[in-house]
Amino acid sequence: MSTAEIIQREVLAEQVLHDTFGYQQFRPGQQAIIHAVLSGRDCLVVMPTGGGKSLCYQIPALVMDGLTLVVSPLISLMKDQVDQLLANGVAAACLNSTQSREQQYEVMAACRAGRIKMLYIAPERLMMDNMLEQLQQWRLAMIAVDEAHCISQWGHDFRPEYRALGQIKRHFTTLPFLALTATADEATRQDILRLLDLRDPLVQLSSFDRPNIRYTLVEKYKPFEQLWHFVQGQRGKSGIIYCNSRSRVEDLSARLQSRGVSVAAYHAGLENARRAQVQEAFQRDDLQVVVATVAFGMGINKPNVRFVLHFDIPRTIESYYQETGRAGRDGLPAEAILLYDQADMAWLRRCLEEKPIGQQQDIERHKLNAMGAFAEAQTCRRLVLLNYFGEGRQMACGNCGNCGNCGNCGNCDICLDPPKRYDGLEEARKALSCIYRVGQRFGMAYVVEVLRGANSQRIRENAHDRLPVYGIGRERSNEHWISLLRQLIHLGLVSQNITQHSVLQLTESARPVLRGEVDLMLAEPRVTNLKTRSAPKTYGGNYDRPLFAKLRKLRKALADEANVPPYVVFNDATLLEMAEQLPTDSGQMLRVNGVGNRKLERFGLPFLALIREHLSDEGSRPTLR
Structure with missing residues (x-):
């Protein structure tokens, strides 16, 4: 060509x-x-x-x-x-x-x-x-x-x-x-x-970053009441609640419905017709919330899902990322909430051990461990996700302009409520040196054993008890070194090679740390307490809110008439631009993102008429709110 x-x-x-x-x-x-x-x-x-x-x-x-x-x-x-x-x-x-x-x-x-x-x-x-x-x-x-x-x-x-x-x-x-x-x-x-x-x-x-999504982990205390209080604050917003079992899906759906929530259950055990009915009702905004297993979601292209809540921890970071990614597809602010209990992780590990021994079990174990590490991370949630997918990135906090180590995205629970930090450079150098000295051929548990000077047969057989790094970290607990290694992974200094049984390997970013050429602040392990969550970020545009509400109502009516989901007419981001730009003729309407020639021809006139009527009722172009 x-x-x-x-x-x-x-x-x-x-x-x-x-x-x-x-x-x-x-x-x-x-x-x-x-x-x-x-x-x-x-x-x-x-x-x-x-x-x-x-x-x-x-x-x-x-x-x-x-x-x-x-x-x-x-x-x-x-x-x-x-x-x-x-x-x-x-x-x-x-x-x-x-x-x-x-x-x-x-x-x-x-x-x-x-x-x-x-x-x-x-x-x-x-x-x-x-x-x-x-x-x-x-x-x-x-x-x-x-x-x-x-x-x-x-x-x-x-x-x-x-x-x-x-x-x-x-x-x-x-x-x-x-x-x-x-x-x-x-x-x-x-x-x-x-x-x-x-x-x-x-x-x-492309970047895996979804800056419009706020990632929040909350320790389970009274999980249903926590769920209920959150959903109460989401009235009128579309959301998905994920659970790991069908029985829990049915239970939560029934309890929320008894409290007046527009909700339905979805899992693979339901009849095909019922699943299709729930999905269509959700797509068309006739249903606010779906409580579901992982059977729900891959076919959901609904752009205005405002929250995804995991009542149970997912089995993999890939699943978590994909499921939370169903929120905020329109680029507007959205929330991803994970309720975490270590007992849930223990249950998933027991389920995994019942599967046939082999490579597939090893892969699933690696992914489950990575998900557990994400839940217990003391590092910016967003940074953990990006480094997991190989997008080596460090985020500066914005206060000093060259920090790089704090990893503050400003839109996750770790960054909004930071853990206490300490100078972790020397300990990080010990851990990185140990990984290097054992040939970058061993997993996390073994590296910690070498650091703490464990007297195990495996260490003696590998002659690692003769290494200069053997026992240099015995003053710290096993849990401390596990937390530190996870932070080094989350910061992109260490990687876990899934194709080689999750062995720890140094990345290029580890070099200046090993040499002691940079500062490195690490987080002290902590137990997450339930706190009053601040309000999520809101749409930053200057738009007419009463008009936006009218446009949404018109969209729903036109979508029902055309027998399609509302976002097929226009998504929320397009309606926000209309409420911001206030187009009154076809030329102006075509400058709104999401309005093409065919959609203008099919749906444009009613929206233009509504905007003109709204401006007329106001007496003049209103002050945008």
Whole structure:
């Protein structure tokens, strides 16, 4: 493809961004990905939930000739994406088991005839023999694999059927392949590249940071009352409450409902029709809260979820990150609350020990231990998450301008209520030196044993009792050194290698600490007390709040009339911009992010009329509040 053709495609891509999707500019990373796809290059895209992954294949799909195939693991996720594309005037469809044979034939005929631009399909159906024959008859432009972490055994949601997708790549070697996920550490990313056989790919790692989400951990004391007080303060806001068992889901849902909360239960034990009913009611804002197991969520594309509360600790950081990421997809302030009890961790560990011994059990143990370390962290929650996913980052507190060690994000419980700190440089040097001296080949428990001078057979067999670091930390407790090592991991100075049984290894950032060239303040272990939580950050814009309430009410009415979820009409962020910019004609309305030509044509007039009426009632343009 010539340079001129690529440039022409990129001009069309910007036009599609504005006219079809209604956005004024690309988000970070999107333009580079779209350029690579339009140039025919494979891509691996790791972008947080709500970061704009879908547009990375949807825009090229509308620019390129032919059909884009989107592999998606959940029927609900397919339906949601197709509904939103249809609302934007895009010819999209899905192929799944909920359709009759006649409906499936109609979709496939439309694909053969070139009337469909994007087809969503599950990996199981794609790998059926007759589907491969069908694909040969279609004019394919690109294949996008969503939730690509499912292909890897290191991923938190491994699905064997994803492994077969590499065969598709071998059948269509000239097509660009786009693998997308929100949660993939280094081991998972390498598995995706290898198993999908991506060639000379662009690997786009966007920041995992979700600054609009406040991360808060609270020690369980009277858990239901804690939950109830929190939900009381969230009246009118959409939220998800996650539990680890079906019985707890049913119990909490019933108790909240008895206190007047608009709530329903969701878990895999319910009938399919009931689960679909709950999900649709939640999507349409007819239901405020869903209490659920992990069975609920991957297909939820609802942008205005304002809180996610974990009543029980998740099994992995990937699950926690993905589940909390369902809050605040619109970029507006949201909350992630985790109620923590060490007894819950003990129960999860007992469940894990009942599984077959082997590599998969080792992987799950590593991930569970990382989640426990997150819960007991004395370091900024956001920093722990970012370093876990390999995004080595240190955040300055903003007071000194060059701190780097405090890791203060200003929007998590650790940063808002900091633990006591002490000069931990010398102790950190002891721990880092010990990791290095034992060859970076051992896990946390062993390193602590060496530091404390344990008289174990394993240490003697490895001759580590002769090392200069042996016993240099015996004056401190086992718990103290575990806390310190976790902090070094969370600060990005040490990594745990999941592919080598969670051995501790030094990162490049450890060098200046080992040499004593920097200051290092560490946190003293503490027990988290229940405290009155400050109010979360609010939307920083200057907007007309009464108008925003009217716009939401109008949106709900139009959505019910069109039989779609409210956010398919416009999401909250778009309504906030309307209440801020106060557009009164079509030209002004098109400058609002999220308003494209098709949505203006379909929904614009009622919103413009409402804004004009509101301004008229006020007598003039009101003072924004």
